[in-house]
Amino acid sequence: MTVPPKLSRDRVAQLTAADIAPGSYINIGLGIPTLVAKYLDPAKEIVLHSENGILGLEGLAEGDEGDEDLINASKQRLQLVRGSSIVEQALSFAMMRGGHLDATILGAFQVAMNGDIASWSTGAEDDIPGIGGAMDLVVGARRVIVVMEHLARDGRPKLLSACTYPLTGKGVVTNIYTDMAIIDVVPGRGFVVRGIAEGLSREALQAATDAPLAYADEVAVLSAR
Amino acid sequence: MTVPPKLSRDRVAQLTAADIAPGSYINIGLGIPTLVAKYLDPAKEIVLHSENGILGLEGLAEGDEGDEDLINASKQRLQLVRGSSIVEQALSFAMMRGGHLDATILGAFQVAMNGDIASWSTGAEDDIPGIGGAMDLVVGARRVIVVMEHLARDGRPKLLSACTYPLTGKGVVTNIYTDMAIIDVVPGRGFVVRGIAEGLSREALQAATDAPLAYADEVAVLSAR
């Protein structure tokens, strides 16, 4: 038996980036999402938001040490772009919660077919809990885009009929980009596949998903690169 | 019968000003209160707040036309002092409502012995109502100081057992400066006189007041100048 074809993390990030409209204001979270920034077309002037009050960030130039007061939510040092702004954190969260961000791109432990997302705690006994800005982002951004591996490390599905871990938000996820597929969460229909990794069968995708999958009228075949 | 001795508007303003602690942040409203600013000792560095977002104002120098974007709540043009700051109006009202102002000094139609104040409407049928920032000021400032004439133009008392006009705030007034007396509003005791105009009898003061007057242990005699 051959290993089922999966997209690389970079390819998933690239597909996600291609789907962001020009001029969007977006927030990018930890994990694979951080790769998304790399693939955003500069000509699209997509403005990155960081919860600590910055709009308009980009990676440091090679060799630049950066500044401790210019970091993102992952606490990485970044630099300001032309046109950036810095505000107090309460106003930054007003942007997030108030529906002003076009999209938030974040990782997750689990996503349910009703749009529920679990991303902050596995509920394990000795887990140190931490919420940060995730609950504000998912409740407020116009699009909530989850970028993650389709299966957990132990091989269990992360796309479910219902989340089993503590929720970050209820009925909020709009799109999911995984190493196997691009899936929209459609109210009333659940998971609707609009892209599938080249060489991956619908049966194999369904087997990796713990909830029924519907398919869009047009389903893109996602090449490995 | 001689006219009962009354303090001039300027004298009332002066007495009020003398009672403001150095370094206080205060808001000054329309009417006699505007005169108070004139009598504040510059050495006390009392900072004037204007609801449109300014901290640190003073009158224009003779001949200066001022600037349309530097006005106070009375829409008078003023100028900034050294150390002033300008913020958005929502933050200005956070100062007012949040208990950050040491005092608000305003006029009133009526004040009741329980600290109720009526200052925005006489409830008359053809009255155009207007609230402005008064309700926020009286609910938030640490001291609510009313400066007004003791009697209304028609001779009726303005200090009452209970207000008859629509209220601006409930149980908020702490001190009253009139052309007849200085009166504190003490919870549980009502009006407590701590200053009376020179030559005015307690009987005459009571006759001009539609609520029982108590007297402080020490009652100052307020000279005409």
Add this chain to the structure above:
Amino acid sequence: MINKIAPTLRDAVAPITDGASVMISGFGDSGLPRELIDALIAHGAGDLTVISNNAGTGETGLARLLALGRVRRMVCSYPKSSGSVVFAELYRAGRIELELIPQGTMLERMRAAGAGLGPFFTPTGYGTSVAEGKEQRIYDGKGFVLEEPLAADFALVKGYHADRWGNLTYRLAGRGFGPVMCMAAKTAIVQVDDIVPLGLIPPESVVTPGIFISRVVRKDA
């Protein structure tokens, strides 16, 4: 390329339709977007709900918009400045609706709308006619009134400098209602004295970031 610059005042106000709710910045004459108001008058939209601290003075600007019968409903804190003659006449004649709100509550309701919050308890107006018919609650020994977010379809705001991303500064106390109105309106339209190249406004000096702004226009455009 992000370009929020409208070529003319006329273009800037073009999307405003009959029946729209429109926030207008200003405190008396300070911070009042005169040129945008004139453009709105020329544009012709009517049946408007106008949300602004005052209700116009004299015969121009907001007073003229009122006099032309374009405003169905006025939401404000203080419609009785000296010179607010047009509003007073309409009000006494029963030809305009008025929602009167304490100024701090008005600001906070707009901020709540812009910040994605729901209703909130404020002490302002507790025990007064403003609280009538509203949910009230004692919290920490003090009385509070429940107030709802106040959003609008449009905001007309006076800024000072803007860039093509819509990043804004204001002039002195003209700042006033601008920041909360830009947050609370679906479409914030801002007139400025000058449009400057992107990057010219220092990041820490931006008062309202472009994310809240739909259109900027020079006041003489």
Add this chain to the structure above:
Amino acid sequence: MINKIAPTLRDAVAPITDGASVMISGFGDSGLPRELIDALIAHGAGDLTVISNNAGTGETGLARLLALGRVRRMVCSYPKSSGSVVFAELYRAGRIELELIPQGTMLERMRAAGAGLGPFFTPTGYGTSVAEGKEQRIYDGKGFVLEEPLAADFALVKGYHADRWGNLTYRLAGRGFGPVMCMAAKTAIVQVDDIVPLGLIPPESVVTPGIFISRVVRKDA
């Protein structure tokens, strides 16, 4: 003459007593008032409630305050940054209380306290464990949770420049939690890189006006 300048860091934190609640600015290492935290450690107050976004990393600063057993209760949004070893150990050993709050709710609760508002409805956390035991309401078709104001006895904040009136600027995104903490604390104590003559900070550049500040101190004083 208004003079809010404390001569030394030690003087600045002197009023902090055992059992006090203390807000500490900072987002990771950015905006963290390191010198004031060290002064608080030297000062010795214990049984503290600390309100800060994170719970310290490494072995210095806030982590050291925790390690010394001075903190009874931690109120934060994200105590699990990499390197938050001290907090993790105390927490697993049951030796510290934790109130975990979504970051936006934490900020908004502080702002409500500073702005004199009562409880407010926020959509954040609706349908999650954060909402358990709290009043919930559907408004405009969306679920909301009622959250209460969050005040404190003290705030330790990192500013950039200050004058003797306490007018403040911040450095880049070090601004962060500073403005709301200065509003929400009874006594806001701010360390700055420099104290400048009154009038040197342009009025429109003041981010937190002195009215919210009790003490300012040079970080090397």
